[in-house]
Amino acid sequence: MSFDSDAVSLLTFDSYSTIVDVGSTVEALAPHVDDPEYVAAEWRSHSLMYSMAANDVDAYEPFYELNRHALTYALESAGADVSEAERDEILSVYMDLYVFEDVAEGVSRLSDGYDLWVVSNGNPEMLDRMFEVADLHDEVEGYVSADEVETFKPDPGIYTHAADQLDTPVEEIAHVTAGWFDVAGAEGAGMQGVWVNRDDGPYPEFGPQPSLEVDSFTGLADELGL
Numbered sequence: 001m002s003f004d005s006d007a008v009s010l011l012t013f014d015s016y017s018t019i020v021d022v023g024s025t026v027e028a029l030a031p032h033v034d035d036p037e038y039v040a041a042e043w044r045s046h047s048l049m050y051s052m053a054a055n056d057v058d059a060y061e062p063f064y065e066l067n068r069h070a071l072t073y074a075l076e077s078a079g080a081d082v083s084e085a086e087r088d089e090i091l092s093v094y095m096d097l098y099v100f101e102d103v104a105e106g107v108s109r110l111s112d113g114y115d116l117w118v119v120s121n122g123n124p125e126m127l128d129r130m131f132e133v134a135d136l137h138d139e140v141e142g143y144v145s146a147d148e149v150e151t152f153k154p155d156p157g158i159y160t161h162a163a164d165q166l167d168t169p170v171e172e173i174a175h176v177t178a179g180w181f182d183v184a185g186a187e188g189a190g191m192q193g194v195w196v197n198r199d200d201g202p203y204p205e206f207g208p209q210p211s212l213e214v215d216s217f218t219g220l221a222d223e224l225g226l
Helices: 022-029 036-057 063-077 084-095 103-110 124-133 156-165 180-189 217-223
Strands: 010-013 115-120 142-145 173-177 192-196 212-214
Touching: 022 036, 022 084, 036 063, 063 084, 063 124, 084 124, 103 217, 115 124, 115 156, 124 142, 142 156, 156 173, 156 180, 173 180, 180 192, 192 217, 212 217
Parallel strands: 010 115, 010 173, 115 142, 173 192, 192 212
Antiparallel strands: none
């Protein structure tokens, strides 16, 4: 890892698993299934799998709808007897996920030195709600959504689109994310990838490696002297 802070003029952030905790879905599932941790893991893994497959088979749907498909699969794989209305109620947790505790302080400190943006697979309705829940409006300038190009991470198109929209050379952007595939996509597109290691686990020995590893947003602020 070789992070060049002098090259960074703008920071972008992932949303789900980075700003808000998709682990919140366990609580929403608990009244409906015997093993909510298993179903939550299946839901998340299939959501990401569908998004990556959509890039290659021309099957784009907004991220909320991909999550609906993934939740349906996860519930069926667990043999859960859940009505359509109950499924939609569970799905709605994506509009009210818990915010990681370090986000408020970290974003406040980082905004003292950089313009901040979100670059996300989420569609606008999801991201508008996340900005409200996480109270991001004062420090974060806005977001770039996969919905704008109908292309999901880690395809390079979403990162280069973000750089174009933000009128910033791609090599001057550091993308901050808890997703290893998102790090790899950002690095492959020419950004510096900052991995937020929220689980204290190893980074996969596959593909581009992060330019910097931190354990939190406040840890990144420390690294950048803010």
